[in-house]
Amino acid sequence: MKKKGTLKITLSVLFIGMVIFAAWKFKKQTPEKMGLVQRQNQSPLFEPHDKSVTIFLKAVELETGRPYNITTTIRQSKSRFNQMKQAVLAFIQGPRSGKFQVPVPEGLSLNEFYFTPQGLAVVDLSTTQMKKESFGFFEETVFVRGIIEVLSRNFFEIKQVKILVDGQDAPTIAGHYALGTADVSVSVPMPEKIKN
């Protein structure tokens, strides 16, 4: 009788120990959920042996001028943050020739990308070299909606997108599409994770 009781206690202790170990291991494997804002400027965004992943991008069909969804590939790096930054870069450096093109004004580039554990993606754009007079409302709209959608549709973790201009909160990128915390919130249905 006494032996049975000891065995029960030992098994319970072992079980609890295994649960704690599994939880610790899981936490270690998901670095995105830890810490504060992520900003990995120095490290490479992917390793040469990383697999390719297909993601969605917004572009415009040259023949009709209509916005369409196209796909491109990024590398499936271990860090989701690095994947997100790759996706933003893929959009900003998107196709400028061919049937589908991404409207990015000349001189615009990505300053930095941040991601918070609360699901806020912050895209900081550099516009110091940009020609504003060549960027109308339609193109500005495709560009801003493109950034919002490339992040929200490809990464389920992203709940909100915020765009900064030259490191600051700015009313617009080129004078038309109104930016702001409330304006660029993502309220699309919960995006699906893009499959391999």
Next chain:
Amino acid sequence: MASKFKKYFFLASWRLGAGLAVLWLMASAPAMAKPRVVLDAAHGGNDPGVKFKSEVEKDWNYKIAQALQKAFEGAGFEVVMIRKGDSVITPEKRIELINTSQASAVIILHVDREWTGAQRGPYLVAEPPTRPEAGDSLEIQKWGFVSPALYHSSLKLARAIGQKLGVNTEFSNLSDTRGLAGEPTSPEGKVFCLPHQSLRFLTLPSVVLTPLFLSSTSDIKKYSSSGNLTDFSDKVVSATSEFLQISQ
């Protein structure tokens, strides 16, 4: 005798005064009843807006605003022109002038450009309502606030104008999801539910009307013809009258 005279004099003066007041009211009544619209030709002065080859946005915005002013005044409207000539008006001043105008409708004119040359006007923009979770008053002060009621009124005006101009009044598939209320979007839709810098701080029913793309040869040709410009203006006036439920 004196008191009788006084009484008659008082009565006569009162009747004369009342009569004059009625006459004054009758004379001023049509002016008071005039519906008021605001026309804001965007950009101006050292802010040219977008450019395409030799075409400049600020010039086209003003040209179209003038045609609209003529048509609105011809239809008995009172028109508040925000920009007069090639002047510089700060965004803050524009907002102040529009919000204190007591107008029933606001039309902001912006022509556009894009690099494919395939897009054509017209299209319309209505500012989506601010999210309930938008934040505190500081956020609202910074980014503006649009109530659902104001949004619906502006959308109604946008759709009335779009319908008269013969464009697809569905929401564009570039629209922000705020304000769509489950309505479908379409790549052919010419009504954009999107945050626009010219609209976000306005407190009156307002739309951005983009008649043309500077990058479209056919648009430039169309709006260079005074006959087409008059036809376009008449349709906008007719749509605004319908929106305000005024019989022309």
